[in-house]
Amino acid sequence: MVQRLILVETDASQIDRLAGVVREVEDFELAASFDKIGAALGQSSMFRPDVFLIDVDDPNARDAIPDLLKNFPQASVLCMMEHWNADIAEQCQRMGAIGSMLTPLRGEEIVEAMSTFERRGQAGSPHIIAFFSPKGRSGKTTIVANLAISLSRRSGESVGVIDADLQFGDLPIFFDAEPVSTIVEAARDIKLLSPVTLSPYFMQLADQLHMLSSPKRPELAELVEQESLIEIIRMAGSLYKYVLIDLPSGVSPLVMGVCELADTIFLTGMIGSGFETQHMRRALGLFQDWSALGKDIRVVFSRVVPYNDEERRRLADQIDYPVSAILPNEYLLISTANSGKMPDGIDFNSTIAKKFELIASELMYGGAR
Ligand SMILES: Nc1ncnc2c1ncn2[C@@H]1O[C@H](COP(=O)(O)OP(=O)(O)OP(=O)(O)O)[C@@H](O)[C@H]1O
Ligand SMILES: [Mg+2]
Structure with missing residues (x-):
């Protein structure tokens, strides 16, 4: 017409x-x-x-x-x-x-x-969502990938995932994707780009789901400067209603720069060694001021056993902060991710997939923190 x-x-x-x-x-x-x-x-x-x-x-x-x-x-x-x-x-x-x-x-x-x-999707500001973990192997990338899928399915709006875990990012492996271009080329060209010309640097993974890949080799990470990454994320906000950013674990200027830009920050930890609640407490100290300024800071623990509300409250008491969500120990989902069968291989009726759908709707409708 x-x-x-x-x-x-x-x-x-x-x-x-x-x-x-x-x-x-x-x-x-x-x-x-x-x-x-x-x-x-x-x-x-x-x-x-x-x-x-x-x-x-x-x-x-x-x-x-x-x-x-x-x-x-x-x-x-x-x-x-x-x-x-x-x-x-x-x-x-x-x-x-x-x-x-x-x-x-x-x-x-x-x-x-x-x-x-x-x-x-609907006009208006994007949701910029960063994923932070105090230590490695915290279940962060698993959460990013699954939440991205759930958000695109539930909202029908567009989701862009940026793998900014620059040295050893593994989102392309989760999605079994062989990207043509990566964040390295996007950072190199960003000064000349506009949203429409940035779009092809993202790779389509599903109907409303696109990904900007991490560098193909760890030594290329240094080519992506913080300033360019921030510009990429801001421009991606014109292309995608939800921009999810996977970050390297731990604190660095680049990580904190991205978190400062984000309106929502997930702090992720995986139950295992026994120290994760101590680390989470210390990490929360970094974000307290932002929380007071209205940023949405959400804590999620993976592999929680027993997987029940009482355990969630116990963890919240230990970190002295609400725990937005806990995730069960789920071998099935994990083998799907590790074999690069996302998003098609996911069983959307599994407990963990339903949990991700719930977290997605909380983000969409601004539900419980
Ligand atoms: N809920 C879960 N239940 C069981 N295993 C899980 C769960 N979440 C993640 N894992 C497994 O734990 C490992 C680490 O997960 P993931 O790669 O998501 O963490 P990460 O914080 O991104 O790690 P990295 O520091 O390497 O980036 C993976 O082998 C993953 O399959
Ligand atoms: Mg990771």
Whole structure:
């Protein structure tokens, strides 16, 4: 179906060129163009617009996004900017725009951006979810992989997983994936990318599930600087409604930088050696201030025996903090992961899979911490 598009471009010299670009595309009909957002707000109703393509380098245009959506609730707002600015892109997204793209743009780029951003799910800010563990072998990657699958299944919105366990990341093994590009190439190119051009660096794993792989060799890890990783995660927030980041275990500037960016942090530990509650207590000390500032800090323990609520409360008492979830000792699921049979080999009726679905819905609807 042809969509009626209204163009709002402050730079008069650009209007004709952009109008020409839109006219070239079969999927769109240029309904009107304006050089002032106020005029677009006041005069667009007779055109029954489906899409507003607006130049958000103009702060007035950005500020008008809520009014545009209020006056034209059926329409989508697609933003364009000359240089990628994550702050502006996130601000527009918060106000309800479906996404941003870079100018100068070609006709097919508008079509691609529309379909990419529509697949993402509801407009609005993404959920950035980081996974931290005080020590290695804590069940962290198992949780990331399963939660990513559950979130994409339950929400129907898009999920992007980033394997930022840079030296020995194993998410590609969990998913039996042979990625073409990895986080190394994404970090190298990020300064030149926009959401739509970052998208192919992610590999599709299931309908609404994509992954950016860890480096193929440990020595390549140093090519991914903290600053580039942060930019990748922020841009991924334009592509995916949920961005899950697997991190190396322990504390480092890179780990804490990602946790600072995240709105939700899972602290994971696996019951086994006997010291995990002590480590978790100490780790929680690092995050206490953020918790007070409103970040959602959730503790999950894996391989909990006995697997019952009393044991969960006992663990919570030991760490002096709520335990959001406990996971049973589950050999079946683990052999699925270790044999790279995810997501197809999962038994969604198993206790642990149901638990992941529950954690996913808590994230979607903001349930218990
Ligand atoms: N609930 C569970 N029950 C039984 N085994 C589990 C469970 N969760 C994870 N495991 C197993 O424990 C091991 C470590 O899990 P995982 O790789 O998820 O931890 P990690 O914290 O990501 O480790 P790393 O420090 O290597 O990144 C794996 O062999 C995994 O199959
Ligand atoms: Mg891991």
